[in-house]
Amino acid sequence: MVSDVDLNNTLTDEEREEILSELTKLEEDISTLRQVLASKEKHHSELKAKLGITPLIEFKQNFNRSWYDMQTSTAYKKTSETLSTAGQKTSAAFTTLGTAISRKFGDMRNSPSFKSFEEKVECTVSNIKQTKVGSQGGGGSFEEVLSSAAHASAQETPSNNMSESSDHERTC
Structure with a gap:
């Protein structure tokens, strides 16, 4: 895989060998790190299982944390205030409209x-x-x-x- 790479002819053979050696070492390190990470993730899952922390509980915790963060954001607070004000004004308008209609029906009935x-x-x-x-x-x-x-x-x-x-x- 590494030997099939065609590097530009501007490198000397010695530089090429040095780069290939370094690349090989990096690939080995990456492979080792992946194995270590997989081992650590497995150990992490085992510890959570012992504590009774299930994926569903984690999801709920993450969701609750995200919901709290959203509710405390400035944008959410401003939007909430705006919608509350709009709802109050709409409610007042419907109340006024209902009163006017009731009065008109009363006038018509009389x-x-x-x-x-x-x-x-x-x-x-x-x-x-x-x-x-x-x-x-x-x-x-x-x-x-x-x-x-x-x-x-x-x-x-x-x-x-x-x-x-x-x-x-x-x-x-």
């Missing part, structure tokens, strides 16, 4: 138009129930019941449409 619509629905449901209860043998199709309820609802006077919900017990 409006005369909605009350009139609500009364018409109640009257229609009441008429349908009365028609079904009053009919013999369940007569009439669903379309007929709806039609008769709509007809009855259309005959109401405009003053009844604008009445307050306290008048809700009137006859439909």
Whole structure:
């Protein structure tokens, strides 16, 4: 392997022999060091096994150490503060939005138009129930019941449409 290397012709034979000798010694040293390292690693593993230190425990320790190092870093702290502030602002915005929507629904529910619509629905449901209860043998199709309820609802006077919900017990 070493003898197959073609060195430039600028070296003398004596220099070449000296370099080849040094290279051979280095390769032997590297081989010896690898054997010593393998032996030391084996001994290291045996000692850990005696202490009950498993690869999983080592992994957990390394992970916990890395996690701690990350959490104490300046970048993590700044990012955490920024996200916390953004979360608080988003939460406040949603709370405000929810309050506004609730208020609008409350206003809409108290409006005369909605009350009139609500009364018409109640009257229609009441008429349908009365028609079904009053009919013999369940007569009439669903379309007929709806039609008769709509007809009855259309005959109401405009003053009844604008009445307050306290008048809700009137006859439909």
